[in-house]
Amino acid sequence: MSLIESLIAAVLRANGDGLVMHVGERPFVLAPNGTSNLSERPLTVEAMSNVLADLLSAEDQSTLSELGAVEKDLTIPQAPADRFTLVAARGGDDIWIELRRQRGAGLGKRDTAAQSPLVTEHRSASSARAIPDSPPPAASPDPPPPVQTRQTGAPRMTETELPEPGPTRRRTTSARDTQSGNVLPLARSPIRPDAGRMTPMPSAKYLGIGRLLRMAAARGASSLYLMTDTRPTIRIDDEILPLDSELPQASAEVESLILELAPGMSREALVGGTSAEWTCELPDVGRVRCLSFRDQRGPGAVFRLIPTRLVSADQLGLSRDIQSLCAERDGLVVVAGPRMSGKSTLVSALVDLINRTRADYVVSLESEIKFLHENRKSIISQREVRSDPDVMLANARAAIRENPDVLVIDDLRTPELVAVALDAADSGHLVIGTVTAHTTSAALARMIETAPFEKQGQVALALSETLRGAFAQVLLRKTGGGRVAARELIFNTSSVAALIAEGKVSQLPLAMESGRKYGMVPMNDALLAFVQSGAVDAREAYRKAFDRAAFLEQLRREGIDTSFVERLA
Numbered sequence: 394m395s396l397i398e399s400l401i402a403a404v405l406r407a408n409g410d411g412l413v414m415h416v417g418e419r420p421f422v423l424a425p426n427g428t429s430n431l432s433e434r435p436l437t438v439e440a441m442s443n444v445l446a447d448l449l450s451a452e453d454q455s456t457l458s459e460l461g462a463v464e465k466d467l468t469i470p471q472a473p474a475d476r477f478t479l480v481a482a483r484g485g486d487d488i489w490i491e492l493r494r495q496r497g498a499g500l501g502k503r504d505t506a507a508q509s510p511l512v513t514e515h516r517s518a519s520s521a522r523a524i525p526d527s528p529p530p531a532a533s534p535d536p537p538p539p540v541q542t543r544q545t546g547a548p549r550m551t552e553t554e555l556p557e558p559g560p561t562r563r564r565t566t567s568a569r570d571t572q573s574g575n576v577l578p579l580a581r582s583p584i585r586p587d588a589g590r591m592t593p594m595p596s597a598k599y600l601g602i603g604r605l606l607r608m609a610a611a612r613g614a615s616s617l618y619l620m621t622d623t624r625p626t627i628r629i630d631d632e633i634l635p636l637d638s639e640l641p642q643a644s645a646e647v648e649s650l651i652l653e654l655a656p657g658m659s660r661e662a663l664v665g666g667t668s669a670e671w672t673c674e675l676p677d678v679g680r681v682r683c684l685s686f687r688d689q690r691g692p693g694a695v696f697r698l699i700p701t702r703l704v705s706a707d708q709l710g711l712s713r714d715i716q717s718l719c720a721e722r723d724g725l726v727v728v729a730g731p732r733m734s735g736k737s738t739l740v741s742a743l744v745d746l747i748n749r750t751r752a753d754y755v756v757s758l759e760s761e762i763k764f765l766h767e768n769r770k771s772i773i774s775q776r777e778v779r780s781d782p783d784v785m786l787a788n789a790r791a792a793i794r795e796n797p798d799v800l801v802i803d804d805l806r807t808p809e810l811v812a813v814a815l816d817a818a819d820s821g822h823l824v825i826g827t828v829t830a831h832t833t834s835a836a837l838a839r840m841i842e843t844a845p846f847e848k849q850g851q852v853a854l855a856l857s858e859t860l861r862g863a864f865a866q867v868l869l870r871k872t873g874g875g876r877v878a879a880r881e882l883i884f885n886t887s888s889v890a891a892l893i894a895e896g897k898v899s900q901l902p903l904a905m906e907s908g909r910k911y912g913m914v915p916m917n918d919a920l921l922a923f924v925q926s927g928a929v930d931a932r933e934a935y936r937k938a939f940d941r942a943a944f945l946e947q948l949r950r951e952g953i954d955t956s957f958v959e960r961l962a
Contacts, residue, residue, distance in 0.1 A: 438486045647692045
């Protein structure tokens with residue numbers, strides 16, 4: 394029995410609707426009463442490559458390499474009334490194979506099936522780019538959530554039915570080797586200009602929201618967006634990309650997908666037309682923060698994939714000067730950056746560094762817990778405070794009474810929170826606080842300006858005495874794809890402290906210029922270094938510069954072409 398026949402037999406024995414194989418996961422059959430694992434061992438890249446070699450002809454493998462996905466329709470005598478669709482998708486080492494069953498879709502093909510043990514429906518190469526309209530796979534009336542896994546009557550595959558990791562085995566020539574499959578687009582830049590205009594295949598609704606979230610996670614997305622009459626869309630490196638392999642979702646489809654994960658109160662809110670928010674955890678995806686809503690089109694939701702793996706300070710490329718701030722025994726460290734600039738990741742890296750190098754008690758007050766810290770040398774208490782600033786203020790005051798060595802406060806946006814942070818820093822605690830601002834000087838100015846006018850001088854004086862250092866980060870798109878961080882750094886030298894105490898925060902950029910010998914880094918210097926190395930285009934750096942006039946002058950002094958500014962104007 395060939396591999397494809399073994400896979401189909403496993404689906405039939407479990408009365409299943411489909412079979413899924415994905416790198417890093419155990420293969421499983423999805424049946425109306427649950428899912429059943431076919432093997433206890435996750436599939437490796439090598440094993441999945443061997444599966445592709447067994448399932449696809451040489452021509453189909455070439456198509457898969459070129460366009461990212463391929464589809465083939467199958468009919469077998471064991472279930473002549475059904476049609477099976479084999480879909481394979483690949484992006485680098487990420488390989489995804491689905492065997493989908495359409496019940497009752499193979500009627501009229503009994504004679505053909507009777508003549509051959511396995512019939513593959515295919516089209517000529519000239520028509521391979523167009524995917525014909527066909528009904529979506531039949532879903533069970535009440536599909537189970539993909540997050541729940543339980544054993545059913547599906548048999549486990551033997552070791553010979555799934556290829557072992559190792560060199561690709563020699564294949565015998567069969568009828569499949571002369572047949573081409575249908576090309577399917579993936580959510581990536583098409584290699585051929587017309588590849589992005591191909592008609593997408595019907596979505597496999599029986600795999601539900603779990604399939605979409607696993608697809609988003611496999612592509613490194615930070616968010617998945619579901620909206621009525623719109624294709625499911627993901628965010629990668631701050632860029633919105635539609636999942637071209639999916640059809641636009643109707644209102645009822647979107648609502649059904651959301652309800653698969655929504656708990657009781659959130660389900661009621663969605664049906665009632667109000668917003669809701671909850672957190673869940675899915676295998677192979679991790680923690681997901683879900684936010685549902687209704688807009689002018691109908692129901693919608695944003696699923697934010699929360700990274701669970703800590704990123705160390707060295708992995709982030711934090712300089713030794715920035716890391717040295719974690720060695721301070723008291724005082725205030727300010728982490729700044731605009732929205733979506735990675736401030737949470739930065740703070741998490743600092744806490745991780747403290748956790749590995751100091752034996753301290755750390756209390757972290759976070760508006761959203763993303764990275765979970767295990768106790769190493771330090772004891773860390775993380776507390777999620779998702780409410781108004783008054784609740785954060787009450788939690789901060791309560792935390793200080795616990796006498797922590799390090800206190801982390803997310804978003805110092807009110808005068809009361811700023812006052813608590815300054816008092817804690819002055820009384821012997823190391824306080825790490827975040828401020829939403831493009832530069833360090835803008836962040837310090839914002840902390841002072843939150844206070845009433847008559848108290849701003851007092852706040853400025855306290856800040857000048859307790860500040861140990863501040864750094865700001867902006868994320869830029871690299872020329873070759875991905876993102877890179879540019880960071881500004883300022884230390885509280887005597888000249889910096891004097892400017893802050895006198896309320897002359899606007900002159901701090903000049904102090905940074907003269908403080909390069911102490912390790913200070915102006916933001917324009919960091920941007921210029923990426924442009925000179927070729928990692929970032931000058932236009933992208935100019936777009937993220939806070940003081941664009943000064944940055945433009947730096948580019949010209951370095952002999953870098955600035956004609957793009959005229960074109961932008």
